[in-house]
Amino acid sequence: MERWNNIINTALLGTAKKQADNHGLNGPLQTAADTILGNTAADKEEQFLQLASVIYNYRQSGTQPVTAAVQPVPVCAAETKACCPPAAIRVLQPVLETDSIQLLLLWLEYCTNANLLLPPAQLPVMLDKAWRNKSLRVLTAAAGGHRAEWLGQFNPDWNFSRVAETPEERWENGATAQRVEALKEIRATDPAMALTWLQQTWPKESATVKAELLTVLEQPPLATDITWLESLLSEKSKQVKEILIRLLKKLPGSSLHEQYWQIVAGAIQAQEDGHVVVALPELKDDRIFQSGIEKLSNDKKISDDTHILYQLISLVHPSRWENHFGRTPAEVVSLFLRYEALQPFVPALVQAITWFEDQQWATTFMQHSETFYIDIIPMLPTDQQQQLSEQFFDQYPETIIKYASNNPAEWSVALCTKIMRYAATQPYTYNQLFMNNVIRQIPVAISATLDNIVPAESYHVGYWNNIKVHLGRLLQAKSQLPGSFHK
Amino acid sequence: LNLSDEQVLAMAPDDSSRKSGKDLANPAKWVSKGVGDNALWGECQGSGSKPYQTQIDTGNMAFKCSCPSRKFPCKHGLGLLLQYSRQPDSFATQTPPAWVSEWLAKRAEREEKKAVAATAPEKQTDTTAQAKRQQARQQKVSDGTAELLRWIKDLVRNGIMDLPEKDPSFFENMIRRMVDAQAPGLAAMMRELADISYFHEGWQTVFMNQLIRIYLVIQGYQHLDQLPETLQQDVRSLIGFAQSQDELKEQTGITDTWRILGKQTTEEDRLVVERYWLCGIHTKRRALILQFFVRGQSTIANPLTPGATIQAELVYYPSAAPLRAIVKQQMTVPPDHRFSGFTGWEEVMAAQTAISAVLPVYNDQVYTIADLTPVWHQEQWWLQDSRQQLMPVKKGFPHIWKLLALSGGHPLSMAVTGREMQYEPIGVWHEHEYKIL
Numbered sequence: 049m050e051r052w053n054n055i056i057n058t059a060l061l062g063t064a065k066k067q068a069d070n071h072g073l074n075g076p077l078q079t080a081a082d083t084i085l086g087n088t089a090a091d092k093e094e095q096f097l098q099l100a101s102v103i104y105n106y107r108q109s110g111t112q113p114v115t116a117a118v119q120p121v122p123v124c125a126a127e128t129k130a131c132c133p134p135a136a137i138r139v140l141q142p143v144l145e146t147d148s149i150q151l152l153l154l155w156l157e158y159c160t161n162a163n164l165l166l167p168p169a170q171l172p173v174m175l176d177k178a179w180r181n182k183s184l185r186v187l188t189a190a191a192g193g194h195r196a197e198w199l200g201q202f203n204p205d206w207n208f209s210r211v212a213e214t215p216e217e218r219w220e221n222g223a224t225a226q227r228v229e230a231l232k233e234i235r236a237t238d239p240a241m242a243l244t245w246l247q248q249t250w251p252k253e254s255a256t257v258k259a260e261l262l263t264v265l266e267q268p269p270l271a272t273d274i275t276w277l278e279s280l281l282s283e284k285s286k287q288v289k290e291i292l293i294r295l296l297k298k299l300p301g302s303s304l305h306e307q308y309w310q311i312v313a314g315a316i317q318a319q320e321d322g323h324v325v326v327a328l329p330e331l332k333d334d335r336i337f338q339s340g341i342e343k344l345s346n347d348k349k350i351s352d353d354t355h356i357l358y359q360l361i362s363l364v365h366p367s368r369w370e371n372h373f374g375r376t377p378a379e380v381v382s383l384f385l386r387y388e389a390l391q392p393f394v395p396a397l398v399q400a401i402t403w404f405e406d407q408q409w410a411t412t413f414m415q416h417s418e419t420f421y422i423d424i425i426p427m428l429p430t431d432q433q434q435q436l437s438e439q440f441f442d443q444y445p446e447t448i449i450k451y452a453s454n455n456p457a458e459w460s461v462a463l464c465t466k467i468m469r470y471a472a473t474q475p476y477t478y479n480q481l482f483m484n485n486v487i488r489q490i491p492v493a494i495s496a497t498l499d500n501i502v503p504a505e506s507y508h509v510g511y512w513n514n515i516k517v518h519l520g521r522l523l524q525a526k527s528q529l530p531g532s533f534h535k
Numbered sequence: 536l537n538l539s540d541e542q543v544l545a546m547a548p549d550d551s552s553r554k555s556g557k558d559l560a561n562p563a564k565w566v567s568k569g570v571g572d573n574a575l576w577g578e579c580q581g582s583g584s585k586p587y588q589t590q591i592d593t594g595n596m597a598f599k600c601s602c603p604s605r606k607f608p609c610k611h612g613l614g615l616l617l618q619y620s621r622q623p624d625s626f627a628t629q630t631p632p633a634w635v636s637e638w639l640a641k642r643a644e645r646e647e648k649k650a651v652a653a654t655a656p657e658k659q660t661d662t663t664a665q666a667k668r669q670q671a672r673q674q675k676v677s678d679g680t681a682e683l684l685r686w687i688k689d690l691v692r693n694g695i696m697d698l699p700e701k702d703p704s705f706f707e708n709m710i711r712r713m714v715d716a717q718a719p720g721l722a723a724m725m726r727e728l729a730d731i732s733y734f735h736e737g738w739q740t741v742f743m744n745q746l747i748r749i750y751l752v753i754q755g756y757q758h759l760d761q762l763p764e765t766l767q768q769d770v771r772s773l774i775g776f777a778q779s780q781d782e783l784k785e786q787t788g789i790t791d792t793w794r795i796l797g798k799q800t801t802e803e804d805r806l807v808v809e810r811y812w813l814c815g816i817h818t819k820r821r822a823l824i825l826q827f828f829v830r831g832q833s834t835i836a837n838p839l840t841p842g843a844t845i846q847a848e849l850v851y852y853p854s855a856a857p858l859r860a861i862v863k864q865q866m867t868v869p870p871d872h873r874f875s876g877f878t879g880w881e882e883v884m885a886a887q888t889a890i891s892a893v894l895p896v897y898n899d900q901v902y903t904i905a906d907l908t909p910v911w912h913q914e915q916w917w918l919q920d921s922r923q924q925l926m927p928v929k930k931g932f933p934h935i936w937k938l939l940a941l942s943g944g945h946p947l948s949m950a951v952t953g954r955e956m957q958y959e960p961i962g963v964w965h966e967h968e969y970k971i972l
Contacts, residue, residue, distance in 0.1 A: 100750075169970065
């Protein structure tokens with residue numbers, strides 16, 4: 049190395065300033081150098097270039113591998129599960145090419161349900177995808193096996209992937225996404241244990257993790273969590289506090305909910321003769337406004353009092369009206385619909401039904417209301433949702449598409465055809481990205497009729513055709529999924 | 536015909552073809568498709584009224600398409616092959632339609648004609664005029680090399696310290712001079728010198744390595760008659776004297792079952808260079824097939840499939856250490872995944888020293904080496920052999936994660952390219968199968 053450095057130093061300075069010499073050379077190299085430097089017929093530059101060539105060749109011919117004490121790479125633990133079959137990998141490629149996270153999730157669900165693993169060669173691509181899309185992390189970790197966890201030690205972006213078989217293990221050792229899933233799982237079977245886990249870990253967690261863990265308590269909110277949640281209201285993080293307030297608003301029995309109800313109950317009274325009087329009492333306590341209730345109406349036709357009451361009704365559980373009026377849900381609904389003073393608050397009641405996700409109230413409401421309230425749709429049983437969505441599609445196309453997209457159930461072919469017909473009229477909104485997001489809901493059977501769907505406007509034809517081709521690819525891959533995981 | 540996605544996509548002449556090929560691996564785009572004994576075909580609905588007719592000779596891996604693209608294979612050929620590799624069951628086995636069978640028959644006819652032409656007597660050439668032309672070119676090259684040597688000497692006299700501040704024209708003028716002197720090989724070597732990143736640490740060594748290589752080529756050319764016959768050929772080709780491929784094809788080559796270890800693609804001024812690295816399963820010889828084309832205008836009708844095995848006759852370019860070769864004839868055969876190669880870095884170094892001894896200016900080589908483990912050491916990845924000896928992985932190697940994922944900390948037999956202290960894996964033997972990276 050010293051010999052070569054000497055050559056570099058001479059080259060840097062130039063032979064005009066520093067001539068080539070045999071410094072540091074010995075053995076055959078020195079003999080060669082002596083011959084070169086002793087050749088007076090050659091100029092200084094020639095001598096330098098010849099000597100540099102000899103040393104270059106000497107170095108090149110004598111290259112040796114490096115021997116060094118290297119910390120051995122830990123060997124990855126052997127997998128206990130088998131890799132998915134080649135047919136599944138052949139489907140994975142087109143799935144990846146479509147860029148649809150939903151389709152990829154579906155592929156991963158098939159893979160993990162079949163108790164199979166991703167082959168090692170696919171892991172870097174999948175881990176990278178999961179790094180960019182949090183929703184893929186839990187399933188990628190499950191399908192990645194020990195090899196994905198092993199790779200995570202070399203690439204910090206991928207360390208969300210840890211092998212853990214039981215929810216307890218995932219909770220103790222998993223990455224955040226895995227812990228959230230474990231908490232969800234345990235809460236479904238043992239809510240008290242889930243609360244204990246949360247209470248134990250709470251002081252050790254960062255605000256971001258706290259926020260992620262709290263979201264688990266929304267599915268569904270439980271009265272047993274109220275005391276603990278209320279004790280957290282002094283949390284400093286704004287993000288955590290917002291989630292806490294949202295959760296408490298969803299919990300009848302919480303101080304906040306009770307406070308809302310007290311005001312509402314005071315404002316809406318049933319007279320002895322059966323009439324209902326609506327009058328908002330003076331509000332002395334400002335706390336309700338701090339929890340997000342707006343003081344002023346932004347509509348001239350609606351008074352501030354009505355606006356406040358409207359918001360409060362939409363945040364109190366509809367079952368409270370049963371005791372308040374001493375009537376059944378059906379009677380309460382007809383009371384709201386019948387009395388002029390209550391009619392402006394019917395949409396607020398609908399909002400309360402959806403806010404508390406009360407399916408029974410939703411069904412009762414639908415049975416008695418002659419007006420269709422679109423927001424109630426997600427609260428109804430799936431088949432009823434689809435039937436109503438089909439029935440009212442032409443009236444509320446966009447809202448129905450929004451709700452249908454949020455419901456994981458697959459659409460009926462009839463509803464899907466309506467949605468696609470509408471999408472063809474708005475191809476810039478319902479584009480390839482939209483199809484990527486709803487491929488889970490689109491039935492494969494729609495492929496047969498896709499060609500019959502054409503936009504009304506001729507200038508939409510080209511764009512819609514591209515969307516259709518893309519949708520064709522998505523459906524093609526989706527149709528292959530079920531069969532491709534059989535060995 | 537059993538190709539993986541990677542193998543099909545590796546045949547693409549560029550990224551845009553790769554992307555379009557993927558889009559066309561969609562059954563909805565194909566009006567008809569079928570597979571026969573030695574052919575794959577399909578009709579793809581393009582923007583025109585008539586669908587494009589795409590056909591692939593699977594026996595000899597050749598593509599033809601009625602689309603106007605000048606790329607080979609075109610996106611339709613890639614899309615069709617990709618679709619077949621993903622869903623072979625969706626192709627009905629049938630007798631090829633007339634447009635396919637006619638093409639196959641024409642190909643067979645051409646092969647026969649070629650064979651007849653090879654045996655036909657050579658046409659008379661005007662040897663006097665040819666000698667005159669050669670003499671004129673040699674003179675031009677001699678003048679060019681003398682000028683380049685003067686330029687090099689000026690450079691070392693004044694020192695290379697201020698090279699990073701030099702204007703690009705400092706190199707460009709000399710590159711153009713080499714082109715004028717009909718020494719394109721030297722021009723390319725000078726281009727490498729100009730392309731060095733002078734703002735990276737250690738540029739001085741990279742620069743001097745290349746400068747000395749150029750100097751050695753000039754010296755070799757100026758003392759050509761004193762060199763062994765084969766080394767003369769190397770110097771001539773390094774200068775840029777072309778070797779007639781027709782002449783090479785007349786020679787008897789080496790017939791073996793060759794594994795196509797991998798493909799590397801580089802591009803310079805729209806000229807795409809594809810390097811296919813091969814290894815003979817029985818002869819253990821290594822070979823490099825070079826293919827050149829202008830970007831977007833690939834005219835290579837018989838692309839090699841990385842990772843595949845072919846039965847082929849290869850003719851090597853004359854060299855003191857033969858590596859570059861041409862494929863005289865080839866036929867795809869079922870893959871042979873047996874590993875054979877060096878046991879460790881020491882053997883590789885010995886082989887490299889043997890090359891260096893006969894060919895001082897040699898380029899990257901390909902080696903198959905048993906049991907290499909990727910290890911992280913001194914902030915970079917290395918390949919450690921079974922005797923715990925290490926060689927660094929080339930910086931910026933794009934497939935390091937795939938390599939690691941396949942390894943899982945276990946040693947893998949690998950195919951690597953490189954020389955001296957820099958190597959790039961191009962494929963591995965994983966679970967008894969050779970896989971390209």
